[in-house]
Amino acid sequence: MEPRQIIESIKAERPEIRTLYFVGCGASSSELYPAEYFMNANAKVLRTGFYTANEFNYATPVACDESAIVIACSLGGNTPETVAAARLAREKGAKVIAITHNASSPLAANADYAIVHGFEKNYAAKLEKMNNVLMLAVEVLNQYEGYDHYEDMVAGYNNIYDAIENAVSFVTPSARAFADAYKDAPVIYVMSSGATAKVAYSFSICLLMEMQWINSGSFHDGEFFHGPFEIVDKDVPFLLFMNEGRTRAMDSRALDFLNRFDAKTTVVDAKDYGLSNYVPASVAEYFSPMLITGVVRVYAEQLAIVRNHPLSQRRYMWKLEY
Amino acid sequence: MEPRQIIESIKAERPEIRTLYFVGCGASSSELYPAEYFMNANAKVLRTGFYTANEFNYATPVACDESAIVIACSLGGNTPETVAAARLAREKGAKVIAITHNASSPLAANADYAIVHGFEKNYAAKLEKMNNVLMLAVEVLNQYEGYDHYEDMVAGYNNIYDAIENAVSFVTPSARAFADAYKDAPVIYVMSSGATAKVAYSFSICLLMEMQWINSGSFHDGEFFHGPFEIVDKDVPFLLFMNEGRTRAMDSRALDFLNRFDAKTTVVDAKDYGLSNYVPASVAEYFSPMLITGVVRVYAEQLAIVRNHPLSQRRYMWKLEY
Numbered sequence: 001m002e003p004r005q006i007i008e009s010i011k012a013e014r015p016e017i018r019t020l021y022f023v024g025c026g027a028s029s030s031e032l033y034p035a036e037y038f039m040n041a042n043a044k045v046l047r048t049g050f051y052t053a054n055e056f057n058y059a060t061p062v063a064c065d066e067s068a069i070v071i072a073c074s075l076g077g078n079t080p081e082t083v084a085a086a087r088l089a090r091e092k093g094a095k096v097i098a099i100t101h102n103a104s105s106p107l108a109a110n111a112d113y114a115i116v117h118g119f120e121k122n123y124a125a126k127l128e129k130m131n132n133v134l135m136l137a138v139e140v141l142n143q144y145e146g147y148d149h150y151e152d153m154v155a156g157y158n159n160i161y162d163a164i165e166n167a168v169s170f171v172t173p174s175a176r177a178f179a180d181a182y183k184d185a186p187v188i189y190v191m192s193s194g195a196t197a198k199v200a201y202s203f204s205i206c207l208l209m210e211m212q213w214i215n216s217g218s219f220h221d222g223e224f225f226h227g228p229f230e231i232v233d234k235d236v237p238f239l240l241f242m243n244e245g246r247t248r249a250m251d252s253r254a255l256d257f258l259n260r261f262d263a264k265t266t267v268v269d270a271k272d273y274g275l276s277n278y279v280p281a282s283v284a285e286y287f288s289p290m291l292i293t294g295v296v297r298v299y300a301e302q303l304a305i306v307r308n309h310p311l312s313q314r315r316y317m318w319k320l321e322y
Numbered sequence: 323m324e325p326r327q328i329i330e331s332i333k334a335e336r337p338e339i340r341t342l343y344f345v346g347c348g349a350s351s352s353e354l355y356p357a358e359y360f361m362n363a364n365a366k367v368l369r370t371g372f373y374t375a376n377e378f379n380y381a382t383p384v385a386c387d388e389s390a391i392v393i394a395c396s397l398g399g400n401t402p403e404t405v406a407a408a409r410l411a412r413e414k415g416a417k418v419i420a421i422t423h424n425a426s427s428p429l430a431a432n433a434d435y436a437i438v439h440g441f442e443k444n445y446a447a448k449l450e451k452m453n454n455v456l457m458l459a460v461e462v463l464n465q466y467e468g469y470d471h472y473e474d475m476v477a478g479y480n481n482i483y484d485a486i487e488n489a490v491s492f493v494t495p496s497a498r499a500f501a502d503a504y505k506d507a508p509v510i511y512v513m514s515s516g517a518t519a520k521v522a523y524s525f526s527i528c529l530l531m532e533m534q535w536i537n538s539g540s541f542h543d544g545e546f547f548h549g550p551f552e553i554v555d556k557d558v559p560f561l562l563f564m565n566e567g568r569t570r571a572m573d574s575r576a577l578d579f580l581n582r583f584d585a586k587t588t589v590v591d592a593k594d595y596g597l598s599n600y601v602p603a604s605v606a607e608y609f610s611p612m613l614i615t616g617v618v619r620v621y622a623e624q625l626a627i628v629r630n631h632p633l634s635q636r637r638y639m640w641k642l643e644y
Contacts, residue, residue: 018367026548040371044385045340047369049362052544059516059568059607063366081544187509187537194381205541205549213553215509217539219527222374222403225644226348227527230637231535246381257644285381315552322547322579 003132006113007139010069010095019047019063020140023056023085024073030202031130032073034195034289035137045145053081057088066093071133077105086110097136099129123168123294124161130290131160152280156287159278164294167273171298178266179302185237187215191254193222194247196289207300211311221254234262241292242269244276245285268295325454328435329461332391332417341369341385342462345378345407346395352524353452354395356517356611357459367467375403379410388415393458395451399427408432419458421451445490445616446483452612453482474602478609481600486616489595493620500588501624507559509537515544516569518611529622533633543576556584563614564591566598567607590617
């Protein structure tokens with residue numbers, strides 16, 4: 001089912017929804033974040049909760065009941081914590097929507113609705129998760145309390161895939177330059193703001209720490225000047241993801257500082273790839289994380305090639321019980 | 323004014339409050355988090371928003387209006403972003419409560435109410451901020467929708483200072499051992515869960531990166547197995563903050579893994595310092611971050627001594643315009 005139909009179906013049965021929960025782990029958690037950011041920015045009455053799945057399981061919020069919708073995300077649909085959260089949420093009466101690549105997964109089986117997304121086909125397909133979660137949030141907001149830029153969001157939802165494929169067609173040389181320059185970095189910091197804040201997080205914990213065993217830290221660039229910037233020195237490696245949208249001024253301020261003190265800085269900027277040629281300016285900030293996620297996937301792939309360390313290589317994951 | 327009186331005063335004027343915003347930067351942001359965690363866990367109707375101050379300024383949520391209370395925190399009360407956020411929130415009709423050490427600060431001047439807290443006197447005084455923010459949230463919840471463990475929270479609010487002073491009286495030898503062992507670490511990871519999640523964050527970005535120029539990353543330990551744990555190897559340095567409360571199982575699971583692969587692990591555990599002798603078990607999880615913050619301040623001080631790098635030393639902060 002499409003996001004619109006799912007929320008219409010829920011609303012027909014439950015006209016009084018109060019809370020939208022986002023539940024996932026690791027990269028799947030970060031892919032829920034643009035929707036959380038969108039809701040926090042635009043909802044006047046609807047509430048949200050954003051949980052790593054086991055925190056939802058161990059410290060379940062009291063408001064998870066018949067008045068809640070839970071959006072649970074797992075690529076393979078097998079993440080045990082997320083499957084448990086979906087099951088728990090349904091026991092408590094919430095409506096559960098699974099977002100997964102695997103229609104026959106335990107996550108899909110423990111949900112009221114499932115959106116099965118692509119992944120392998122191209123870079124754009126890898127963003128179907130994030131885009132559909134965002135659209136679910138847009139539908140919840142629009143159907144339950146109304147939202148002025150609904151048509152713009154629909155246009156963005158439809159056009160963002162072309163924006164991503166266009167961007168990645170240009171990116172290999174700069175991705176290769178990044179890989180050559182950072183391949184021996186002792187640590188790499190990643191930062192961004194707004195809807196893209198958790199793309200910095202997932203690049204740090206998944207693509208660098210998990211898939212390349214490179215030391216890394218990440219933070220919101222609005223926080224940069226309240227602690228982390230004291231680590232800056234000549235040649236300290238930073239990756240900065242710049243948004244098209246209202247929080248761009250924070251990204252720019254961080255860039256100024258990095259340049260001023262000769263940090264080793266790589267910028268990935270949604271504006272460089274013409275996001276606003278594809279997505280209305282009024283809502284571009286919510287699609288910046290999708291464009292940037294597509295682009296930095298190529299950066300990670302080039303890093304893997306230069307370092308002779310495939311992105312699929314693990315020490316523990318998939319190998320051990322833990 | 324006391325938290326109870328402040329919220330009584332607001333409620334008398336505004337019986338229909340819907341959203342509680344927490345706004346700050348860096349350490350002050352992290353000190354708002356136990357209250358945010360408490361609200362997310364226990365509120366059925368009231369909403370929250372948790373913002374680094376400039377994101378609040380640049381992408382101001384539409385629900386910041388007469389139906390909102392904004393709690394804004396800054397130690398010196400001079401943080402420009404937080405002062406701007408307080409001013410903006412009042413312009414939009416919200417009630418603003420400042421939490422600051424400086425009664426004559428711009429933050430206090432731009433708020434409807436101010437709680438002026440201690441800091442220098444002892445370790446407990448440094449937690450007056452976090453404790454008062456939590457109590458404001460408890461009062462909002464109890465007065466606007468009711469809360470079953472209100473009396474337990476009041477007991478915790480009153481007793482946590484003794485728990486902190488008791489804990490720090492024991493801690494110097496283990497703090498010194500940590501400092502000796504980690505003083506040359508190329509990177510230190512910090513993690514926790516539940517109400518303590520942002521203590522890990524602030525220890526990482528403020529005490530390590532800002533005040534000691536040590537590379538660091540932090541994450542929720544519920545996320546550890548979904549990315550970061552692949553960085554674990556013999557002697558990789560980790561600091562794990564363990565809660566007394568519902569999320570402890572996540573902390574324990576992370577500890578098991580760190581021990582199994584001989585990571586260089588230091589545990590700071592609220593249970594070791596007898597938190598539940600001071601705070602009712604029903605609410606101990608919300609006070610774990612205060613006890614742990616008190617204890618790890620001593621850890622940071624010992625690190626500063628062993629490294630001959632005072633916690634007050636900066637390269638950029640207080641020295642430059644940026």
